[in-house]
Each structure stands twice: as C-alpha cells, then as structure tokens.
Amino acid sequence: MPARKYSRQREAVKHFLMTRRDHPTADTVYSCLREDFPNISLGTVYRNLSLLAELGEIHRISTGSGAEHFDGNLEPHQHFICSRCHTIYDIRVDQVDTLMDAAQKASPGSIESCHLNFYGLCDQCASKGFNEN
Amino acid sequence: MPARKYSRQREAVKHFLMTRRDHPTADTVYSCLREDFPNISLGTVYRNLSLLAELGEIHRISTGSGAEHFDGNLEPHQHFICSRCHTIYDIRVDQVDTLMDAAQKASPGSIESCHLNFYGLCDQCASKGFNEN
DNA sequence: ATATAAATAAGAACTATTACTGATTTCGAC
DNA sequence: GTCGAAATCAGTAATAGTTCTTATTTATAT
Numbered sequence: 001m002p003a004r005k006y007s008r009q010r011e012a013v014k015h016f017l018m019t020r021r022d023h024p025t026a027d028t029v030y031s032c033l034r035e036d037f038p039n040i041s042l043g044t045v046y047r048n049l050s051l052l053a054e055l056g057e058i059h060r061i062s063t064g065s066g067a068e069h070f071d072g073n074l075e076p077h078q079h080f081i082c083s084r085c086h087t088i089y090d091i092r093v094d095q096v097d098t099l100m101d102a103a104q105k106a107s108p109g110s111i112e113s114c115h116l117n118f119y120g121l122c123d124q125c126a127s128k129g130f131n132e133n
Numbered sequence: 134m135p136a137r138k139y140s141r142q143r144e145a146v147k148h149f150l151m152t153r154r155d156h157p158t159a160d161t162v163y164s165c166l167r168e169d170f171p172n173i174s175l176g177t178v179y180r181n182l183s184l185l186a187e188l189g190e191i192h193r194i195s196t197g198s199g200a201e202h203f204d205g206n207l208e209p210h211q212h213f214i215c216s217r218c219h220t221i222y223d224i225r226v227d228q229v230d231t232l233m234d235a236a237q238k239a240s241p242g243s244i245e246s247c248h249l250n251f252y253g254l255c256d257q258c259a260s261k262g263f264n265e266n
Numbered sequence: 267a268t269a270t271a272a273a274t275a276a277g278a279a280c281t282a283t284t285a286c287t288g289a290t291t292t293c294g295a296c
Numbered sequence: 297g298t299c300g301a302a303a304t305c306a307g308t309a310a311t312a313g314t315t316c317t318t319a320t321t322t323a324t325a326t
Contacts, residue, residue: 005292005303024281033283041306048304062195064248067282080240091239095232100251106224107213109255114198116231116249122242138272138323159313174275179314181273200313268325283312285317290305296298 009033009040010048017058017072023079023088025067055078062090063117082122142166142173143181150191151203156212156221160202192220196250215255224251 002105012033017024024032030045049070052058061069063081069088076096096116104111145166150157157165158185163178182203185191192200196214202221209229213222229249 002303007292007304011304039306041308043284043286043307044305050284060197062197063194064193064195064201068197076214076235080236080242081243082242083245089241091236091241093232093236093239095228095235097233099226099228099249102228103211103213103224103226103251106226107251108222108224109213110216110253110258111213111251112216112253114249114251116232116247118236118240118244120240120243122243126242136272140273140322142274172275174277176276176315177274183314269326270324272321275319277317279314279316281312281314283310284312288299288306288307290303291298292303293301295300 013048023069078116084125156202211249217258
C-alpha cells in the first residue's frame with residue numbers, strides 16, 4: 001500500500017463526518033465541504049471516503065436502497081433503518097461481542113467485523129398511518 | 134397495491150433463486166434465465182427481483198461493494214462476506230431472536246427484520262497469504 | 267371470443283461511483 | 297530554503313447498476 005501523505009481535503013472529510021450525528025452520503029459530504037473548499041471535487045470526496053473506510057477511521061453503511069452512507073462515530077453501535085423514509089437511527093445492543101464469538105465457530109474465515117442493521121417502520125412514519133408496504 | 138397477475142418470468146426468477154445455494158446478482162439471474170427464456174429482459178429481472186423481495190419471497194443482500202445479491206433461502210440465516218474475494222457464505226447464529234427483542238427496546242420504531250453480515254478474510258483467501266488490506 | 271388491466275421486451279435515461287489526466291501539493295533529503 | 301519523487305488534487309470522461317418509457321403481448325374476467 002502506498003505511503004500516506006497529509007491532505008487538508010482528507011482531514012476535512014474526516015472532521016466533517018465526526019461532527020455529524022446523522023449518516024451523510026458522499027454527495028452530502030461533497031455539498032457541505034464545498035462551502036469551505038469551493039472547488040473540492042466529488043472524486044476527491046469518494047476517494048477519501050473509501051480510503052478512510054479502509055483504514056477503519058470511518059464506517060460505511062449499506063442500507064440496501066440507493067447510495068452508501070458514512071458514519072464518523074466509531075463507538076460500537078448498530079442501526080435502525082426505516083423502510084419507508086430510509087432515515088438511519090443509531091441504536092445500541094450489547095450482545096454483539098458474544099454474537100461474533102458464536103459466529104466465528106460457524107464461519108469459513110476469520111471474522112473481523114460485523115454489520116447489524118434493523119429494519120422496520122420508524123415512529124414518525126407509523127404515526128402518519130403508513131403500514132408496511 | 135396492484136392486483137398481481139401470474140407471469141412465467143416471475144415464476145422463473147423465483148424458482149431459479151430457490152434452486153441456488155449461492156447468492157446471485159441480478160445480472161447472473163438474467164444470464165442464466167436467458168437459456169430458458171432467450172428474450173427475457175434485464176428490466177423484467179430487476180422488476181421481479183424487487184417485487185419478490187418486497188413480498189418477502191426472496192431476500193436482498195447488500196454487501197457494501199458493487200451490485201446487490203439475492204437469496205431464495207428463507208430459512209433464518211446470516212452471511213459471512215469475504216473482504217478480499219467478496220464471496221458470500223451462509224452461516225447460522227442462534228441468538229438472533231433475543232437480539233431483536235433487545236434491539237426493540239432501544240429502537241425508534243417497530244423492528245420487522247434484521248440483517249446481520251460478518252466481514253473478514255475467508256479461509257481460501259487467507260491461505261493464499263493475503264492479509265487484511 | 268372480447269375487453270382490459272397487468273406484464274413484457276427493448277433500449278434510452280438516470281444515478282452513484284470509479285478511472286483517467288495533467289497540474290499541484292506534501293515532505294524528506296540536501 | 298530549494299529540489300525531486302510520490303501522493304493528492306480538480307476536472308472530466310467513463311462505467312456499473314438500476315429505473316423508466318413506449319409499444320406490444322399475455323393473463324384473467326366477462
């Protein structure tokens with residue numbers, strides 16, 4: 001892997017994600033950073049998001065609909081994703097370590113990490129009278 | 134929701150997924166079905182995959198890299214995804230019901246389902262001497 | 267057998283992401 | 297400080313995956 005060099009753009013991407021409690025997409029990161037870096041390019045944002053995710057300095061969240069989301073919160077936590085409005089909420093369940101130990105026994109490889117997403121209707125959507133589907 | 138009409142293409146998509154133990158992408162489904170349906174269209178495959186997934190007759194697997202995968206196996210199970218070769222393996226951990234109960238308490242909505250993906254190096258890739266990254 | 271609503275094939279359009287190119291920045295050695 | 301190599305950048309072109317549109321076909325009710 002190539003030697004890593006400081007870049008203020010990468011720093012900004014990371015800093016931006018760490019100050020957010022929502023879970024922005026690459027495009028949101030791009031639009032917001034443009035205010036401080038009027039000519040940062042979308043490619044730069046994507047490259048650094050992938051890089052940071054590989055280094056484990058941020059997390060990538062695949063919701064199963066549309067674009068990827070990113071998360072600068074490294075505290076162990078999980079996500080609840082509303083099937084109607086697609087908002088991502090943080091939730092915390094405690095048994096994940098035990099879970100990974102159990103999974104390791106049944107696994108065809110060495111487990112390094114685990115992504116745990118819960119799906120359902122969020123209270124907001126439920127109160128608007130939406131049903132599942 | 135619209136009244137549903139029988140279609141042999143949809144039947145074929147579903148049947149195909151039920152006979153596979155791997156986790157094909159839309160494109161794989163398309164290529165394979167073309168042997169029996171020389172002019173089925175890719176749009177039809179996508180539409181029916183989404184439809185079947187919404188109806189809960191198949192599952193959609195988001196790996197976080199590239200295309201979505203689909204799974205006709207409705208038995209409760211989880212997935213191990215190799216970070217190097219991206220192969221998806223089935224694994225089975227038992228505590229998932231307890232997990233969902235626990236998550237429900239911390240959740241901003243009603244949890245209907247949960248996707249649990251484990252990531253790491255599969256044995257094949259590990260034996261080829263690859264390290265993480 | 268006919269009507270009609272739903273599903274299809276084919277391909278254009280669109281969105282999210284990656285790859286390429288030549289210019290700029292970082293950073294260690296002098 | 298300045299030189300040079302390597303990393304990074306902005307800008308843009310290209311690609312992958314998916315959805316949409318239109319004319320046509322098919323399934324089902326009458």
